[in-house]
Amino acid sequence: MMKVLCKFGAVWLLVALFAGCADHDTPQDVVMQNGLPLSGSQELPAKQTQATGWADVSYNKTTHMLTFTLNWANLTGIPTGAHVHGTAARGTNAGIKFDFFALIPKTQTGTFSSSVLVDGTSINESDLLNGLYYFNIHTPTNPGGEIRGQIEFYNQPHIVVAKGLLLEGSQQMPPVVSAATGTVDVMYNKSTKLLSYFIKWKDLEATPTGSHIHGTAARGANAGIQHDFFTNFPKTLSGEYSNSVMVDGVKIKETELLNGLYYFNIHNILHPAGEIRGQIEF
Template sequence: MKTISKLFPLLALIALFTACQDHDLGGNIITQNDLPLSTFQEPGQINSPATGNAIVSYDKSTRVLTYIVSFSNLTSAPTMGHIHGSAPRGTNAPVLFPFTGIPNATSGTVNGTATLTAAQETDLLNGLFYFNFHTAAYPAGEIRGQIEFYNLSFNVSKKGIPLSGDQEVPAKPGSGTGSGDVSYNKNTKRLSYYVTYSNLSGNPTMGHIHGNAARGANAPVLFPFSGLPASTSGAVNGSVVLTAAQEADLMNGLYYFNFHTATNPGGEIRGQIEL
């Protein structure tokens, strides 16, 4: 009976998250499913197959953040795990809320709650908190996942933006593909992105956000990527703060992701950011 009773809180959380499906419930409870944790979200190069996934719910009336976070294929059992803040993608921040009950295994799940201050609520909703699992091999963090709510009134978001060679001008043949998730906060004017790529003809020599140009036209570099993996498949993430004029161009679909290689120095795969 004790084992079954311990499952009730977790089962209740799963039922809540399943019912919510990334909605704002009555203006008080907001949820987000399928938040990825990956090595690529850690600043610096991490040589590990580890991945993870999280679902979160935040009650604005009580300021309670509830979470379920899974991890798999770590290089060893996690030594620690936390929610960190406040920092956008690509930068680090101190520990705010330690996890409890972390499994002593390379794959597992943790769940819990944290009560926030008003200032912490603002940072959370602005996408400045993240999950982080630490291991002996990577004491600063092996996998990380930024906590971003996509369905807030001041956020404009798009998941699964395709990158391909046929979007290049001129089009580039090849097997390279990619996918991008973006979230733009109209209050802070911060554009956050997580972009994966695969099967490039060689390691990317550069990667950028370009603008301003619609589909079928090229534009200069605006924001270079940092921390590009030295591999033909990988991911990058980061954030940039826009001006009012840049915000208008972004919202008009005039920005695009672009990965360059030695074979295709002008760009091998491209993805138009259309929100």
């Protein structure tokens, strides 16, 4: 009897061991990102709206299923469309790849969960993991989209991220005394060589007359414009803006970027050299 029990014990031990290994391995096949913002400022062109939202996303590399939960609030009207669009980086638009509008609540504030197969045709795995798809919710007032949210997975070896980089007058050279402030979130993809950014600013003393990435220059030094994004930049004293730029090795170089030698700058007529500046530092 004892021999039989020992055999069963050994079997269950092996089952538990393999089950434990399986549980340990599963997270390696799944990438997740919670709290991705949805906002009118991510639309192109940017939309002025009180609507907000966020998305939680999970992608399983084994089953090729993208699972997501969207939350939104204070849309200007009942949704008229809800989709995944791509392929497009921040600051560019693209067509519909997954239409889930029929299933969502037709409410100005709501939540919705679903999943879609990353089939390699409509949605491609490599492009998904490189941040080239986005959620979009459309309304009658904003038929091109009222709030948008880029699908980005930050915890990957080829991605570097910095959140909440400060924009302030004290970083200008010479320093500027100003109540204006701002922040920048940046993400650099070493595979695609794409630098994506999301800027927020408030309380500028005058309407913006320029917005750029400058370099190469460390803190305390000035340099010329390397990326001019003023065309679609909101001409407002407070606002938000999202875009991306190629790190082409000419205007913007990867080594210098990763070493903190570029900076954002917002200019206006009262401060033609820049009112607030923020160094890009990972």
